Amino acid sequence: MSKASTYKAPIVTSKLRVSGVMLDVIIAMLPLVFFSYLAHGKYSMMVIGTAIGSALITDWLASWFFLKKTNSPLDGSAIITATLMAFTLSPYTPLYMVAFGGAMAVLFGKILWGGVGKNRFNPALVGREFMVAFFPVVMTSASVWTAGSYTVVNQLHPFSVFGQGEIINYLNATFYNTNGALGEYSILFLALGGIYLVARRRIGWQIPTGLLVTFFALSLWFQDSISNYSIAGVLLGAIFMATDMPSSPNSNSGKLFYGMMIGAVAIMCLAGGIKHEYMSYSILILNGFSSKINEIFIPRSWGRSTDLPLRVKQTVLITLQIITVSLAVLGLNYYGYIHYLVFVYLAYMIFNFHFFTQQKLQDPI
Amino acid sequence: MFMKIPSLKSVTKKIEITNLADPELFYVPLKSYFGEMKPLVNVGQKVQQQLPLAKGKDGSLVHAPVSGEVVDLSYQINGLPHLLIQNDFANTVYINKEIESASAIADKIRLAGIAGSGGAGFPTHIKYDANQIETLIINGVECEPYLTADYALMSDEPEKILRAAHIAAKLFGAKNIVIALEKQNRELVKVFQSCIDFSDDISFKLLPNTYPQGGELQLIKAVTGKEIPKGSIPANEGVVVSNVGTLWAIYNAVENGKANTERIVTVSGTGAKKYGNFRVKIGTSVSHILNQLGIDLNQTDVVLGGPMMGNIVSDLKQPITKTSGGVLSFKKSETKENNCIQCSYCADACPQHLMPMQYASAKFDNDTKKYVQFNLSDCIECGACQYICPSNVPLMQSISEGKSLLKSLQNSVAI
Structure with a gap:
């Protein structure tokens, strides 16, 4: 058989597309976004919204500029990256920092590697570490966590219908509490999100x-x-x-x-x-x-x-x-030199893109 | 973990086998499992149906599908030689005394030119040159979507398959005969049980409707529990696997003295207008079949074989061979290639437990070592990885390129 004819088989393929995979991750994250609203209301929404907006704009501009692609914001990966990064932040993080983090997560976490799928490091965490390196005073101080105390709902007691006591209190706290970073308000729904993603084999x-x-x-x-x-x-x-x-x-x-x-x-x-x-x-x-x-x-x-x-x-x-x-x-x-790692990474990414990634932009892997 | 793929067989499953009108010109492929075959006839020679036309190094034969005149001995289609026969529509039959008079069953099988009808077309007389066989597995697991050629044989002519299974089992002394079927076809159990030739040494194995359950290695594991590597000979483990189509050909040879000149072909697919299971002579071109059925060739991609492992037909003169179970047409569609997102679904789907995404990165990084490191030679090219890939990464292309690369490297080492 000629090579050309064997290449195209199989002619049937599954309906699953990348956006379908991304959609499931978004579904798993949605309850957590909801709980972050219950916990800190508009502050949570502003942080998550700013991160997503910044990531989408960066994704669109940077993909067009560096990768010559214009449709990449549609795959959903920037939304996931931004939301996950926001999940690690305090609801009272200054928004310009969040915007910076969202942009860096996409640019240095994804685009300069060659686009979605090619990154070697988790882009959400790359974004977070850029924030820590560039705004160390705010990001590592306790004040950013105590900058506000606005809550929509203080407590929820869904397990109290089963009775009272230590265990019930503990269960109520795993269902919902208002402490910690934006993605941490419901241990139960974190776990359920995980079960959903495993069940869907994502x-x-x-x-x-x-x-x-x-x-x-x-x-x-x-x-x-x-x-x-x-x-x-x-x-x-x-x-x-x-x-x-x-x-x-x-x-x-x-x-x-x-x-x-x-x-x-x-x-x-x-x-x-x-x-x-x-x-x-x-x-x-x-x-x-x-x-x-x-x-x-x-x-x-x-x-x-x-x-x-x-x-x-x-x-x-x-x-x-x-x-x-x-x-x-x-x-x-x-010894307090850890943020230099981020600067080294930044320099490496520019070097790597210029000399290696750029030559492989058309390759799918 | 094996994948579930929509079987899409219901369109043709219940359709009885019918004949298809013969074409004027036959393109008989001069290739057996072990390479090109040498013609035994000359240009201009009148041949009768069933006359041996060419012979391979291993003794494989191919016979005239119809009576007529030999018009070319080396007509090239996709780089392979074909012997052309002009049909005279006289249907005079060459009485092949050799097959009838051969004393050994194995000789009859060789003289009838029987090759495995399920996949690679391995010569049956070589496969059956075995002894101390424990189990004969009848492969009725047609795991390719759309194809129902084997199903049609099992439901229309089960007694022939059973008869041939007894002949084969006796030949190499197999104690058990296991008929392997997909669960979606469990109604066939009753069909077989109601045959006169059904006996106590025959049992059934119903298997999940997953892909590629009908692959030889996967089938052997499912039936006997033995997991044997690619490249090993099942007979050494006391197992012989034969496709129902092969057994049907054996029946025709041993009981009727007929050479293997036809097979059952499923015509289906999203681009097909007429469907069915047809009795088609080897050498019939794809274009003839589609023309007969009024299928528009301009708007469809045509696949010879199954949709997973078959070939997209680039030259419509390409003929039905002893291994083609289907002619499928699909509306032309563009698939867009995206970046690999390292989802590992290809690795999850791989029945051989390989990591196909690594072959794509080997291809694009020009890293030949990676093909070897990630055991490319164990790949059975079932296409499961490509089917599941959400990004349409050219996995099969990289596998196919990698294999030819490794082959050329081996050859250069040998020289």
Whole structure:
């Protein structure tokens, strides 16, 4: 058969398109947006709206300018990136910073990599870290969290119909509370969003499960030496951030290892005194190892066997590398140089786009 | 995990097999599984139906589908030689005494030119050169959407299939015969059970309606539990898998002394106006079939075979071969290629547990090592990855390019 004729088969394809995948993520996020409104009303909406607006405009302009594409805001990825970034912020974050973060998330998190799907790091977290690096005083101070106390609904008691007591109070708090960042007001709906995405197969169960089990097991183990963490924040990271398709590994075993390592590195970060950015750093560090994890955790082909000693050796080696990088990040953080990493990344992205990405704009991968 | 693909078979499932008028000109493909075949006839020679026309290195034969005159020995279609026969519509039949008089069943099968009708067209006489076989699996799992050629055979002529299964099982001493069917076709169980030739050593295996459940390796696992790698010989594991179409051809050869010159072809697809399961002679061109059925060739893409693994026909003279189960036409459509979003659906859909997205990145990064690293040689080219891809990344194209690249590298090493 001629090559040209074999290329086009199969002639039937599934109806699933990228926008369908993105739509499911948006559906999973919607309840959280709703709870953020209940918690801080218009302040929440302004932050999320500003992030989305800024991301969409940047996506449209930058795709046109750098990628010569004009339809990219339609795929929904900018909306997801912006909303997820907003989910990590205080509702009282100054809006110009939010706009800056949304723009940087799209520009340096996505466009300069070559567009949707090609990014090596989670763009929402890239946006957040740009904000931290450029506005360190505001972003790392407690004042941004206490700048306002406006709430629409203070408490909800859906579980009180079952009675009263400690457990009921706790359940009510997992359903809704007004503390923390914008995406953290309902642990229950964070979890339900995760279940929805797993059921729709938009994320694998391996990453959140590996991450959460490792994180909570280690947090019990090192109870005394780690600072406080937010359960909702960990869930947000495990379900919505670590599972970002382009920046996470592809194989099931790779995803499990990746999730577990994020959990472990997050605990390292907490033990090393990183107060707010522990999920962010651990996910971004592991993002950097994703392609390497892909090359190690290759699924066993049908009827063949895995070279187990080699797999163990490679796993130990990459674990050591991840620990080394994490320690280096902890060191930079300790001496207060961590924001220079963002500047290095910024410079690298410009260099990389100019010399490499630009030549591959037409390639789909 | 195997995928569910809409089967789209209901259009032709209940249609009985009918004959299709023969064309004036036949394009008999001179290719067997092991390469090109050598003609046994000359240009200008009058041939009768069933006369052997060409022979392959492995002993494979191809026979005249009709009586007529040989007009060309090496007519090229898509780079492959075809032997052209001008039909004289006299339908005089060459009485092939050799097939009838051959004492061994295996010889009859070889002389009748039987090749696996399900996929690659592996010569049946070589496959059946086996012993210590535990199980003969009858592959009635037609997992390609639209195709109902095998279904039509099973529902119209089940006794022939059973008869041939007994012949084959006796040949290599298989103790069990397992008829593998999709659950959506479970009504066939009763059809087989009501046959005279049904016996106690025959059992059924009903399998999920997933793709590619009918792939040989996947079928062997589902029936026997044995997971064998691509490239290994099932007979070494005590298993032989034969397609229902192959068994039908065996019946015709052993019981009637007839060579393998026709097969059942499903005509369907979104661009088709008439549908059905037709008895078509090998060498009939796609254009003849579509013309007979009044299908507009300008507005459709035509596929020879199934929609998943078949080929888009670039030259409508391309003929029905021993392995073509369908002629499908589809309204022309443009598919837009987007960026890979690393969703891993291709890896989830891959029955061989490969990571197809890596082949695309190997192609676009010109990284030959990656093809090897990610086990490209284990790919069975079922197309499941391409089917599921939400971005239309050219996965099959990269797989196909990667395979030819690896082949050329192997050859250069060998030299």
